C-alpha cells in the first residue's frame with residue numbers, strides 16, 4: 001500500500017533511485033576490485049568527485065522540497081549545509097589529536113596559534129561521533145526553527161523571504177570569517193586525519209563515504225516522497241498555490257511551512273556533513289551567498305517540484321561545471337548564466353520537463 | 365520605531381512558542397440561544413485614512429439567508445475579511461453567537477470554528493484534483509503531524525461523494541481543479557466550504573462570470589443550504605438577489621444604508637438614489 005503510494009507513477013524517481021543503487025554497487029567495484037589497467041577502472045579522484053555530487057544532490061533535494069512543494073524560495077540553504085559541514089569538521093578536527101603541527105592533544109592548531117588557553121565550550125563533545133552527528137541535524141534544525149518561526153508567523157513570503165535568507169547566510173559567512181568565533185577563521189577546518197578511526201584520505205574510506213552518501217540520498221528521497229505524497233504534502237501544494245484559501249480552510253499555514261523548512265534544513269545539514277570528509281575542508285566560503293543561489297539553480301535546471309529533478313539537476317550542472325572549469329576555466333560563469341537563461345526561456349520545467357512532455361505526447 | 369514595534373509584536377508573551385500550544389477544539393461551543401449567530405458591532409476599518417467600513421452594524425439570525433448588496437467599494441469584501449480574521453478592525457467588535465469574540469481568533473481558528481468563506485475571485489487549489497480539493501477542506505484534524513499520517517476513512521469518502529453530487533461535479537472528481545471552467549470553480553469552492561461543515565457560509569459574489577443557467581443552479585443550491593446553515597451572500601447581480609433573497613442589507617460607503625425585504629429595499633428612496641437608480 002505504502003510502496004504503491006510512494007512509487008506509483010513516479011517513474012522518474014524510480015529510475016533515479018535504481019541508478020543511485022547501481023552506483024552504490026558499481027562505483028566501489030570499479031574502484032576497489034577492478035585493476036587500474038582495466039578500462040572500467042574508476043580512479044579515486046572520480047569516486048570523491050561523484051561522492052561530492054551526491055551531497056550536492058541531497059542539498060538540491062532539500063531545496064526542492066520547500067521550493068517545489070511549498071513555494072518557499074530559500075536562497076540561504078548554504079547556511080544549513082555549512083553548519084552541518086562545520087559540525088562534521090569539528091569532529092574531524094578533534095580526531096586529529098596531537099598529530100597537528102603544534103602537537104597539542106587538546107587544542108586544534110588554529111587555537112594554539114591564536115593562543116587559546118582551553119577549548120571553548122561550544123567545542124565540547126565534538127570528539128564524540130554520535131554527539132557531532134546529533135549536532136549535524138540539530139544545529140541547522142534549530143536555526144531553521146527559530147528563523148522560520150519568526151519569518152512565517154510574520155507572513156514573510158516570496159522574494160522578501162528569499163532576501164532575508166540571503167542575509168542569513170551572508171551574516172553567517174561574516175561571522176565565520178572572524179578568528180574570534182573559534183572556527184578557524186577564513187582558513188576553516190582542514191588537515192583531517194581520520195573518521196571513526198579510518199584514515200580520511202584512504203581509498204577504502206572514500207569509497208565508504210561514497211556509498212554512505214548514496215544510501216543517505218536514497219533514504220532522504222524516500223522520506224521526502226513520503227511527505228509529499230501524504231495529505232501533508234497536498235496541504236503544502238495548497239499553500240503554495242492559494243495560501244489564504246488554505247488558511248480559511250482551517251490550516252495553520254505557518255506550522256506546515258515551519259516543519260517542512262526544519263526538515264529541509266536538517267537534510268541540508270546532513271549533506272554538508274557528508275561533503276566535508278570527502279573534500280577534506282570546510283571554510284566560510286560555503287556560506288558565500290552565491291553558493292546558495294547556485295544550489296537553487298541546480299533545482300531550476302533539473303526541474304522544480306519533482307524531487308528527482310533536483311537530483312538530476314545537481315548532477316547535470318556540477319558535471320558541466322567540472323568539465324568547464326578544467327577545459328575552459330574562464331567560461332564557466334558565463335556558461336552558468338547562459339544555462340540559467342536557456343532553462344528559464346526554453347525549459348521552464350527544467351530537464352525533467354522534456355521527458356514529461358514526451359510522455360504526455362506519447363499518450364501515456 | 366517600527367522595528368521596535370515589530371520586535372515587540374514578535375515577542376508578545378501570549379504568542380511566544382504558539383506552535384507548541386495544543387490546537388483549539390474544532391467545535392467552539394457557540395451560544396445562539398437568542399437566535400443570532402453573527403453580530404457585527406460598530407466596526408470601523410481604516411486603510412491609510414480611508415474609511416472602508418464606517419461604524420458598520422449587522423446582525424444575522426441563525427439559519428438565515430441574507431443578501432448583502434452595494435456598489436463597488438462599499439466595503440462588502442472588507443466586511444468578510446473582518447469576520448474571517450483576515451483584517452483587524454480599528455474599532456468595534458465581531459461576535460459569533462453571544463459568546464465568541466472573533467477578533468481574538470486567527471483565520472484558521474475561525475474557519476475550524478464553523479465560519480466558511482468563498483472568495484470573490486474563485487480560489488481553489490488548482491494543481492490538485494477536485495477530489496483532493498474537497499478532501500483537504502474536510503472538517504478533520506488539520507494539525508501538521510496528523511495530516512502526515514492521515515488515511516481517508518470510508519465515511520469520509522462517502523461525505524466527499526455526497527458533496528461532489530451536491531455541487532454537480534461527480535464527473536470531474538479526478539480532474540485538476542485548474543482545468544475546470546469558471547463556473548465549475550465557483551461550485552467547487554462552495555463544495556469546499558460545505559466539506560468544512562460550517563455553521564455560517566460567507567459567499568462573495570458567487571455568480572460572477574456564470575451563465576444564466578449556472579446562475580439558476582447556484583441560486584437553488586444556496587437556497588437549499590439555508591436553514592441547515594446560515595448563508596450570507598454578497599452579490600451584484602440584482603436578478604439573482606431577487607431570486608433568492610428574503611432579507612437584504614444595502615451597504616454604502618462602509619455602513620448600512622438600508623435593510624429589509626427586497627420590495628422594501630427597492631422602494632427606499634436613499635437606495636434608489638445611490639444604487640438601484642443606476643440600474644433602473
Ligand SMILES: Nc1ncnc2c1ncn2[C@@H]1O[C@H](COP(=O)(O)OP(=O)(O)O)[C@@H](O)[C@H]1O
Nearest residue numbers: 411412416434435436437438439440441442443
Ligand atoms: N487592503 C486594502 N488597502 C487599501 N484599501 C483597501 C484595501 N482593501 C479594500 N480597500 C478599499 O476599501 C474599499 C472597500 O473595498 P471592498 O470591501 O473590496 O468593497 P466591495 O467588496 O464592496 O466592492 C474600496 O474603496 C477599496 O479600494
Ligand SMILES: [Mg+2]
Nearest residue numbers: 440441442484
Ligand atoms: Mg468585493
